[in-house]
Amino acid sequence: MSFLFNRGRAASNRKIIDRLNDDIIAAVRNPVFYQSGDVPDTFNGRFELLVLHLALVVRRLRVLQDPAPAMGQDLIDTVFRHLDPAMRELGVGDMAVPKRMKKLAEAFLGRSVAYDLALRTTDGSLADALSRNVYGGLRTADAMSRYVRASAAALDALDSTAFLNHGVAFPDPVPFFVPSGA
Numbered sequence: 001m002s003f004l005f006n007r008g009r010a011a012s013n014r015k016i017i018d019r020l021n022d023d024i025i026a027a028v029r030n031p032v033f034y035q036s037g038d039v040p041d042t043f044n045g046r047f048e049l050l051v052l053h054l055a056l057v058v059r060r061l062r063v064l065q066d067p068a069p070a071m072g073q074d075l076i077d078t079v080f081r082h083l084d085p086a087m088r089e090l091g092v093g094d095m096a097v098p099k100r101m102k103k104l105a106e107a108f109l110g111r112s113v114a115y116d117l118a119l120r121t122t123d124g125s126l127a128d129a130l131s132r133n134v135y136g137g138l139r140t141a142d143a144m145s146r147y148v149r150a151s152a153a154a155l156d157a158l159d160s161t162a163f164l165n166h167g168v169a170f171p172d173p174v175p176f177f178v179p180s181g182a
Contacts, residue, residue: 013067017074019167024053024079027170036177037144039134047083047104048111048134052148054079055112057168059119060155068160080105119152147176 028049034041039049054076061072083104111133118126126148130141150171158168 013071013074016164017071017078020057020075021078021082023167023169024050024057027053030173032173032177037173038139045134050079051108051111052115052134053151053170054108055115056148056151056155058112059116059152060158060163064160064163068164071164076108115148119149143176147171147173150176
């Protein structure tokens, strides 16, 4: 799987794409996920949250009117373009970066499909997918599942104008991960 960087199309929507990317990054950096949500504060843990939030946004963009579906691919390209220097900073060698990027892209695509399918059910498959991917199968993901469903519902409630002009605001994770009274 290769991500093509279509700079011409993306240039006209750059501000929107950058805002959506910033919204996703802000959500991923929320310390509640790592402190109370038990997501490992590692490259892999952060990558899993990045994939999760990106998949939710792209899922919504794909069903909105044009130009939103094309912007979804531009957003994916932007996010992955930022991963390349991050891996180099972590010490991944120049020769290994393309191979690692391919694996990350494949992981994103697989998880996107799994999350989208699981969001269409109420059978626990979302919690199972999140447990397997975000937590490496080491813990249940009921709280994360509730957060993801709330995030998907919030995104689904946005029309094209609101979504593209104002970006996205993911739900506050505190009610999902921090016990009341804590």
